[in-house]
Amino acid sequence: MKLNLRNPLCFFDLETTGINIAQDRILEIAVIKMMPNGEIHRKSNVLNPTIPIPPESSAIHGIREEDVAGKPTFKEVAKEYAKFLEGADLAGFNVLKFDVPVLVEEFLRAGVEFDYSRKKIIDAQKIFHLMEKRTLSAAYKFYVGKELIDSHTAEADTEATMEVFLAQVERYEGKPVTDGLNRPLGEIRNDMEVLAKLTSADMVDLAGRMIMNDKGQEVFNFGKHKNKAVMTVFKEEPAYYDWMMNGDFSLDTKRKLTEIKLRNFRK
Structure with a gap:
C-alpha cells in the first residue's frame, strides 16, 4: 500500500556495541x-565505534573488530546522516526505547x-503491542476460541x-522453540x-534482578552491572552487596544474593 506522507519517512535500524544508551x-x-x-x-x-566490541554483542549481529577496521567513525559521517534525515519523520521497531536515544547520543x-x-x-x-494484546483474555480468545467471562476474578482466571x-x-507439541536471536532452545x-x-x-x-547466563553464571539483570557476573561485581565492588541488602529489593532477592556470596566464599 502507499503511505499517506506529508514529510519523508525514514525507517532505520542500528547495530551497536551493547545496550547501554x-x-x-x-x-x-x-x-x-x-x-x-x-x-x-x-x-x-x-562504522568504527572507537571502543571494543564485546564478544557477546558480536554473537548477536556478527560484527567483529576486523569488520570495522578502516571504517569511518560516526563522527565522520554524522553530517551526512543529519542531512539525509533532515525534514523527515522517523520509524522503526523499538526505536523509542533504544535506537532513537542511541542515535541522538551519537549526534551529540x-x-x-x-x-x-x-x-x-x-x-x-508499539503498534504491534497495541493491536496484538498479550493479556489472559486475548490468549483465551486465541487458543480456546471463547470470550473470558468474569475476567480478573481468581476462579475464572485460573x-x-x-x-x-x-x-x-x-x-x-513437537515444534521447535528459538530465542529472540533465533537460537534453538528446544x-x-x-x-x-x-x-x-x-x-x-x-x-x-523471582523479581528477575538476577538471571543465569549461557555459561551457567548468575549475572545481574538490571542497572550499571547488567550482564556482569554477580560474584565478579562483589569482588570488584564489595559495597554493592551492602547497597542491595539495605536497598528496596525483595526479601527473596536478598536471600539469593546472600546464598551466592556464601557459596562462593566457602570455595
Whole structure:
C-alpha cells in the first residue's frame, strides 16, 4: 500500500556495541527514506565505534573488530546522516526505547545538530503491542476460541489459564522453540520438566534482578552491572552487596544474593 506522507519517512535500524544508551556506540546504521511521491532512497554504513566490541554483542549481529577496521567513525559521517534525515519523520521497531536515544547520543558526541523534537516518531513495536494484546483474555480468545467471562476474578482466571495451557501444549507439541536471536532452545513437549526449562530456566530470583547466563553464571539483570557476573561485581565492588541488602529489593532477592556470596566464599 502507499503511505499517506506529508514529510519523508525514514525507517532505520542500528547495530551497536551493547545496550547501554549512554556508553555504547553504533556499529552499523541503515536508513530507508520513503518520499511522499513514493520514491525510495537508501543509506547505510558499517562504522568504527572507537571502543571494543564485546564478544557477546558480536554473537548477536556478527560484527567483529576486523569488520570495522578502516571504517569511518560516526563522527565522520554524522553530517551526512543529519542531512539525509533532515525534514523527515522517523520509524522503526523499538526505536523509542533504544535506537532513537542511541542515535541522538551519537549526534551529540559528534557535535552535530539533530533536533528530534520536531520529528514525528513512529514505533512499529508499539503498534504491534497495541493491536496484538498479550493479556489472559486475548490468549483465551486465541487458543480456546471463547470470550473470558468474569475476567480478573481468581476462579475464572485460573480456569482460563488451565485451558490456555492445555491448548498450547496440544497446538505446539513437537515444534521447535528459538530465542529472540533465533537460537534453538528446544521444543515444546508434553513434559513439565521440559516446559519449566523453556520458561524459567534462567531465573535466579523471582523479581528477575538476577538471571543465569549461557555459561551457567548468575549475572545481574538490571542497572550499571547488567550482564556482569554477580560474584565478579562483589569482588570488584564489595559495597554493592551492602547497597542491595539495605536497598528496596525483595526479601527473596536478598536471600539469593546472600546464598551466592556464601557459596562462593566457602570455595
